[in-house]
Amino acid sequence: MTRALGWLTVVGLAAGLAAGFGYAPREAVQGNVQRIMYLHVPAVLTAYLAFVLVLLGSIAYLATRRPGWDRLAAAAGEIGVLFTGLTIVSGSIWGKPTWGTWWTWDARLTSTAVLFCVYVGYLLLRSLIEDPEARARYAAVVGILGAVNIPIVHFSVKWWRALHQPSTILGPERSPIDPAIGLALFVNWVAFTLLFAYFLSRRMEIARLEEQT
Amino acid sequence: MSACAKEPSRSAVSAYTKRAWIVLWKDFLIERRAKEHANALLFFCLLLLFLFQFALGPDRERLAAAVPGLLWLGFILAGLLGLGRSFLGERENDCWEGLRLTPGDKSAIYLGKLAGNCVLMTAVEIILVVLFGVFYGVDLWTPAAPLALVLGLGTVGLAAVGTLFAAMTTQVRARELLFPVLLLPVQVPVLLATVSATQALLLGQPLADVAHWLKLLAGADLVYVTIGILTFEFVLEG
Numbered sequence: 001m002t003r004a005l006g007w008l009t010v011v012g013l014a015a016g017l018a019a020g021f022g023y024a025p026r027e028a029v030q031g032n033v034q035r036i037m038y039l040h041v042p043a044v045l046t047a048y049l050a051f052v053l054v055l056l057g058s059i060a061y062l063a064t065r066r067p068g069w070d071r072l073a074a075a076a077g078e079i080g081v082l083f084t085g086l087t088i089v090s091g092s093i094w095g096k097p098t099w100g101t102w103w104t105w106d107a108r109l110t111s112t113a114v115l116f117c118v119y120v121g122y123l124l125l126r127s128l129i130e131d132p133e134a135r136a137r138y139a140a141v142v143g144i145l146g147a148v149n150i151p152i153v154h155f156s157v158k159w160w161r162a163l164h165q166p167s168t169i170l171g172p173e174r175s176p177i178d179p180a181i182g183l184a185l186f187v188n189w190v191a192f193t194l195l196f197a198y199f200l201s202r203r204m205e206i207a208r209l210e211e212q213t
Numbered sequence: 214m215s216a217c218a219k220e221p222s223r224s225a226v227s228a229y230t231k232r233a234w235i236v237l238w239k240d241f242l243i244e245r246r247a248k249e250h251a252n253a254l255l256f257f258c259l260l261l262l263f264l265f266q267f268a269l270g271p272d273r274e275r276l277a278a279a280v281p282g283l284l285w286l287g288f289i290l291a292g293l294l295g296l297g298r299s300f301l302g303e304r305e306n307d308c309w310e311g312l313r314l315t316p317g318d319k320s321a322i323y324l325g326k327l328a329g330n331c332v333l334m335t336a337v338e339i340i341l342v343v344l345f346g347v348f349y350g351v352d353l354w355t356p357a358a359p360l361a362l363v364l365g366l367g368t369v370g371l372a373a374v375g376t377l378f379a380a381m382t383t384q385v386r387a388r389e390l391l392f393p394v395l396l397l398p399v400q401v402p403v404l405l406a407t408v409s410a411t412q413a414l415l416l417g418q419p420l421a422d423v424a425h426w427l428k429l430l431a432g433a434d435l436v437y438v439t440i441g442i443l444t445f446e447f448v449l450e451g
Contacts, residue, residue: 152402155402156402160409
């Protein structure tokens with residue numbers, strides 16, 4: 001099952017690369033550098049999916065106390081941090097040629113960075129507690145609070161930036177998306193979701209085996 | 214009939230409030246007799262003021278411009294020390310077991326601790342605000358009432374998450390490190406909202422201009438306290 005999912009992911013990622021580099025046209029204003037979007041956007045969508053799963057796994061663990069839910073939350077948390085990091089790095093590489101800077105305290109960048117820090121804290125907490133039962137309980141509380149906090153962070157950061165400057169500086173062109181670009185993005189998003197599912201099932205399996213020993 | 218149905222619920226509420234009050238009173242008594250926290254924390258505030266002064270230099274203009282941020286940086290730093298210790302005493306003499314064995318809803322203990330932490334933070338804030346007013350020559354008196362509202366809302370938000378995480382990290386090794394690492398990113402909205410609102414108020418803007426920040430703070434407080442109430446019993450299991 002997992003193996004089949006792995007191969008499907010490989011096919012999906014290959015299709016995504018082909019779509020991103022071959023099928024999708026060269027973007028008129030930014031040129032080839034825009035193609036980093038096919039990594040950047042699917043990565044952030046996958047990260048959000050992961051954090052939703054952390055929330056669901058955490059609630060389900062506290063309700064049922066079944067360790068499987070904790071394994072789901074833990075695995076999703078790790079992968080979520082990975083993909084958030086990927087989002088920040090790829091965005092940074094994209095930002096340098098387009099905006100002329102690696103980092104700016106724009107609303108979306110800032111809230112992504114905050115999200116990253118919250119879930120790094122979540123993983124850190126997990127790594128510091130040995131007792132699996134206490135670890136699962138504490139992590140679940142942080143997992144719930146972290147997810148519920150996301151909208152609050154979003155609005156606070158948005159208003160914070162609005163106070164200083166209009167958000168025109170970022171906002172990659174809002175013009176209607178070329179259908180080819182949209183399709184390439186969609187293929188990559190599906191591939192990333194498959195990759196996430198593959199990582200998740202592998203990581204949960206490893207966690208299960210670890211608990212047996 | 215309705216009176217009979219009401220009676221037990223009212224007594225349940227009063228029992229709940231009483232349990233929260235007992236926790237608050239117990240902590241207050243310990244603090245009054247041992248004077249562990251308060252004195253050191255107040256002195257720490259004074260040192261923070263020196264630190265800010267040395268870091269930014271004697272230029273009054275620059276200090277005045279930085280006051281909203283420095284003020285909240287001071288609260289947060291003092292809060293990290295004060296809140297982080299709020300469950301430390303419970304580790305001794307099996308007090309933690311005692312709390313766990315307390316009958317009734319465990320969230321009453323959370324609310325009692327939260328109230329105690331709010332009182333502690335308010336004391337720290339009053340001291341810091343007065344010190345800022347005296348040493349940095351900032352006029353904090355004109356907008357005192359709206360400022361108090363912002364401080365109050367921010368304090369509840371900080372203390373709500375701080376109390377929950379303090380209970381959690383008390384049992385964990387590397388407690389001193391883990392507590393701020395967990396608390397600070399979660400507190401970003403509270404920090405942004407309070408600093409922005411404080412800045413606007415110090416510039417003489419009316420309270421209506423910061424209404425959106427106050428709403429955000431109130432919403433965040435509500436969310437944090439609710440989560441604290443709902444999840445505290447899982448933390449207390451130790």
